[in-house]
Amino acid sequence: MKKVFTSCSLADAYCVRALLEAEGIPCVVRNETLLQGQATADGHPSVWIVDDGRLEAAESIVSGYLSGEGLSRAVGGQWKCQTCGELHDPQFTTCWQCGTDRTRDR
C-alpha cells in the first residue's frame, strides 16, 4: 500500500480514486471521518494504491489532477489572513501584508 494523495476535501479524495480506478489502478480512501467534520492533524482523507508497482502511474495521474481544475484545497494548503484576507502559501506563518500571525480557524 502506498499513499498517493492527501486532501482536506473528501470530495477530492473520491475524485482521485475515481481517476485511478478508471486507469485500472486499485485503490482505497482512508480517513473518511472528515465527513463528520472531524479534522485532525493526521486525519485528512487520503488515497492509497493497493499495488505498489503502479505507484509511478498513480502519481502521474495525481499530479495531473493537482495541476488541473477541481481541487478545492490541498492539505496544509493556502491559508487566509483573518485581518486582511490575504491568501498565503503554507510555508508562511505570518501575513506578509499586515504581519498577523497565522491562525487555524478550521
Ligand SMILES: [Zn+2]
Ligand atoms: Zn494580513
